[in-house]
Amino acid sequence: MTTTPSEMFLRRRHGTTVAPGVSGRRPANGSWRAPRDRQRGGPVTIPAPIVLMIGPPGSGKGTQAERLIARCGYVYVGVGDQLRSEMSHHSRLGRVIEHYVATGALVPTPIVHEEVAAILRKQRPRIARSGGILDGYPRTLSQAKDLLSLLKEVRLRNPLIVVNLRGPDRLFAGRLLGRGRADDTPAVARRRLRQFRKEVAPILAFLRRHTSVLDVASTGSVPVVARSVRQAIDRRLRELQAAEGGSEVDRAG
Numbered sequence: 001m002t003t004t005p006s007e008m009f010l011r012r013r014h015g016t017t018v019a020p021g022v023s024g025r026r027p028a029n030g031s032w033r034a035p036r037d038r039q040r041g042g043p044v045t046i047p048a049p050i051v052l053m054i055g056p057p058g059s060g061k062g063t064q065a066e067r068l069i070a071r072c073g074y075v076y077v078g079v080g081d082q083l084r085s086e087m088s089h090h091s092r093l094g095r096v097i098e099h100y101v102a103t104g105a106l107v108p109t110p111i112v113h114e115e116v117a118a119i120l121r122k123q124r125p126r127i128a129r130s131g132g133i134l135d136g137y138p139r140t141l142s143q144a145k146d147l148l149s150l151l152k153e154v155r156l157r158n159p160l161i162v163v164n165l166r167g168p169d170r171l172f173a174g175r176l177l178g179r180g181r182a183d184d185t186p187a188v189a190r191r192r193l194r195q196f197r198k199e200v201a202p203i204l205a206f207l208r209r210h211t212s213v214l215d216v217a218s219t220g221s222v223p224v225v226a227r228s229v230r231q232a233i234d235r236r237l238r239e240l241q242a243a244e245g246g247s248e249v250d251r252a253g
């Protein structure tokens with residue numbers, strides 16, 4: 001039996017393929033169904049979405065991604081995770097990447113592009129069927145433009161949904177320091193947060209021209225934020241369904 005990227009992600013974080021506190025409720029075919037009480041006029045057939053998780057370091061992108069994939073069966077695409085996996089191979093590329101990650105700088109876009117393109121090409125059938133979740137990508141305007149081109153190139157037409165996790169840097173810096181990953185030192189965390197604030201406005205402005213951006217406060221507990229994320233996504237999917245089946249998301253980019 002092959003291990004999916006989502007299962008590998010959960011296993012790396014928890015040693016098991018089930019996220020703590022989440023009872024699996026995967027839809028059988030990956031397509032999204034409206035909650036029964038809200039369905040009007042027959043079953044829903046819109047494809048499962050591709051969710052972009054955007055938010056400062058420590059805002060809970062990975063934490064919320066794992067809850068969503070455990071519940072909905074989306075395919076996980078985590079760029080930070082992928083870069084750390086390259087680093088662990090101690091290859092020349094891994095050493096180049098390590099230089100950036102260790103200091104909190106962004107890894108050069110051509111390297112990130114290759115990583116993301118490889119995952120999207122390889123996982124295309126799974127993502128088309130079950131939806132996907134991109135954690136921490138895009139992080140620059142050029143990556144945002146690149147992503148829309150890539151999705152077009154690999155012919156992924158799932159509805160695109162952007163979840164923008166919000167909250168104060170002080171709270172998120174505290175969470176990072178409590179986590180203790182190698183790049184969670186005070187100076188590096190500050191640099192990553194600064195970097196995020198510098199890049200995020202143009203990314204969101206660009207994405208808003210192509211789809212909706214769902215702003216979600218990430219200041220509550222993990223389950224509270226998870227509920228807000230889920231409700232925001234469900235609301236958006238219902239809107240898409242109402243507007244002719246939800247498959248017409250403009251990504252002309």
Ligand code: AP5
Binds near residue numbers: 055102175178
């Ligand atoms: P990456 O691994 O993506 O790190 P990040 O964006 O800095 O995000 P984090 O993983 O630190 O935070 P998160 O938002 O996922 O929070 P988490 O859920 O873990 O990137 C690392 C590096 O890789 C970058 O600095 C860069 O060098 C490079 N890179 C990555 N993507 C790139 C790209 N696209 N282009 C170029 N370079 C790239 O939560 C954090 C902690 O808080 C955990 O301990 C968690 O348990 C806790 N927590 C979460 N939510 C809550 C809550 N609601 N209440 C209390 N605690 C919570």
